[in-house]
Amino acid sequence: MRVLLVKLSSMGDLVQTLPAISDAVRAIPGIEFDWVVDEAFADVPSWHPAVKRVIRSAHRRWKRNLRQSWRAGELKAFWRELRAEPYDLVLDAQTSIKSAVVTRMARGPKVGPDKHSVREYGAHWAYGRQVPVSQDIHAIDRWRLLFARGLGYELPNTPPDFGLTQAVWPALTVTARPYLIAVTNASWQTKCLPDNVWRELIVKAAGQGLDVLLPWGAPAERERAEQIAAGLDNAIVLPRLALTELAGLLNRAEGALCNDTGLAHIAAALGRPCVTAYGPTDPNLIAATGPRSVHLAAQGTPDFTCAPCYKRECHYREYRGPQAQCLQAMSADALWQLLIAQRPIK
Numbered sequence: 001m002r003v004l005l006v007k008l009s010s011m012g013d014l015v016q017t018l019p020a021i022s023d024a025v026r027a028i029p030g031i032e033f034d035w036v037v038d039e040a041f042a043d044v045p046s047w048h049p050a051v052k053r054v055i056r057s058a059h060r061r062w063k064r065n066l067r068q069s070w071r072a073g074e075l076k077a078f079w080r081e082l083r084a085e086p087y088d089l090v091l092d093a094q095t096s097i098k099s100a101v102v103t104r105m106a107r108g109p110k111v112g113p114d115k116h117s118v119r120e121y122g123a124h125w126a127y128g129r130q131v132p133v134s135q136d137i138h139a140i141d142r143w144r145l146l147f148a149r150g151l152g153y154e155l156p157n158t159p160p161d162f163g164l165t166q167a168v169w170p171a172l173t174v175t176a177r178p179y180l181i182a183v184t185n186a187s188w189q190t191k192c193l194p195d196n197v198w199r200e201l202i203v204k205a206a207g208q209g210l211d212v213l214l215p216w217g218a219p220a221e222r223e224r225a226e227q228i229a230a231g232l233d234n235a236i237v238l239p240r241l242a243l244t245e246l247a248g249l250l251n252r253a254e255g256a257l258c259n260d261t262g263l264a265h266i267a268a269a270l271g272r273p274c275v276t277a278y279g280p281t282d283p284n285l286i287a288a289t290g291p292r293s294v295h296l297a298a299q300g301t302p303d304f305t306c307a308p309c310y311k312r313e314c315h316y317r318e319y320r321g322p323q324a325q326c327l328q329a330m331s332a333d334a335l336w337q338l339l340i341a342q343r344p345i346k
Contacts, residue, residue: 001031003151004087005045006103007094008037008057010187011243011262012286014044015269016139017093019160020147025050027153036082036102041262043243048163055081059098083107091150092127093143095119100126111150139286160289162269169248174236179211180339181250181267183258184228185221188312189322190280191260193330198228200332201257206234210254213238215246215263255339258288268293273342275335279327282308292342296335298326 003024007017014037024031034053035045038060045051057078062069069075087108092099095113100123103110114130115121124130131149133142140160148155182201186192202212211234214225222237229235241249247266250256255273258264260281267274268290276288278297287295298307304326306316316325 001028001088002085003031003033004090004106004108005033005035005051006090006092006099006106007035008059008096008099008102009041009094010038011041011044012265012288013094013139014041015162015262015265016286016289017143018044018048018162018164018269019140020093020143021048021050022161022163023144023156024147024151024153025163026156027148028151031151034087036106041243043247047167047244047247049166050163057102079105089151091147092123093146095123097123099123103127113146136285138284138289140289159291162290164269167247169251170245172241172245172248174213174238174249175211177209177211177234178254179213179236180205181213181215181253181256181263182228183256183261183263183267184214184225185216185218186259186261188280190312190314190324190327192324193259193277193327194323195224195228197330197332197335199232201336202229202232202235204332204336206232210234211236213249213253215241215249255343257335257339260286264288264293273339275338275342277327277330277335279304279307279324279330280309280311280314282310294338294342296330296338298324298330301326301329303329 032052033050035051036055036057037045039056039058042054042056045054082105090103090106090108090110092103092112095118097120104126110127111129112127113133115124117133118124133146145155184198205212214237216222216225225237229237250267251270253272256267258276260278264276265288268288271291274293276295278295283295283297298304307326314324319325
């Protein structure tokens with residue numbers, strides 16, 4: 001059975017879909033997947049052995065330069081690759097308007113969530129068959145349920161299997177010492193722990209003989225990482241790396257300390273000790289998940305009953321700005337103790 005999976009972005013969402021593929025492989029012998037994904041995250045599908053072909057979309061770049069992309073023939077090339085072969089099923093696990101358009105373009109019977117379950121209303125019109133999938137459960141459970149109902153097998157009650165045990169990671173060496181990875185960036189400023197907390201955590205790591213590697217994805221993130229690392233001998237700001245190279249470093253790390261961002265999901269899925277801080281978002285729905293992954297959340301604390309607010313600007317009492325006050329109140333000690341609990345650091 002050949003299935004085309006439409007799941008374009010983002011990094012964490014892609015990682016959270018991998019267990020559903022593993023479920024399908026166990027339930028339907030011989031099933032194979034092709035995956036349509038945004039070019040920025042095209043490494044992620046390639047990590048799972050059941051994904052045979054990755055079809056790259058560049059919808060964000062195309063939207064910015066539509067005329068240029070059309071003249072360059074990129075849209076026609078995408079159309080030809082998408083329709084190169086018919087599928088037994090085309091499954092939309094993005095459930096947005098843009099993913100629904102891609103789903104409609106592909107060849108094969110279409111399935112996706114019903115009108116009460118899609119991320120953007122109207123996406124369901126692209127699906128010949130619609131299935132109900134609750135939006136009030138964790139994303140991993142949501143996509144596992146969608147695959148089970150869409151492909152017609154019983155939903156397993158096993159822990160999520162991300163299918164990464166067979167992946168071959170680059171042998172990239174940055175330091176000869178054991179290390180942690182500190183993911184100090186995020187897509188929203190309100191998701192970021194303050195710099196002083198990161199510096200305290202790096203100092204704690206130094207006391208345990210650990211280097212701390214700081215990845216980044218954009219120039220502004222690199223500048224922030226350099227500010228955090230300034231004057232700390234065990235802090236290493238990484239060069240710009242491909243996603244698979246970062247995953248390889250995470251796979252060998254002693255642990256990871258993360259803002260709510262995609263690399264946290266990769267660290268957790270790889271089974272590394274991982275602690276993620278959540279402020280404006282709800283970990284009950286999207287938390288990084290793995291056998292040694294935990295989180296510290298502002299949700300439910302007496303001082304921050306406003307969390308999760310899902311706001312890109314914090315409005316707390318008299319404060320208005322990009323620094324989430326619930327994350328400002330988190331302590332390095334609390335985060336460090338959670339990391340130690342996942343894997344004692346000697």
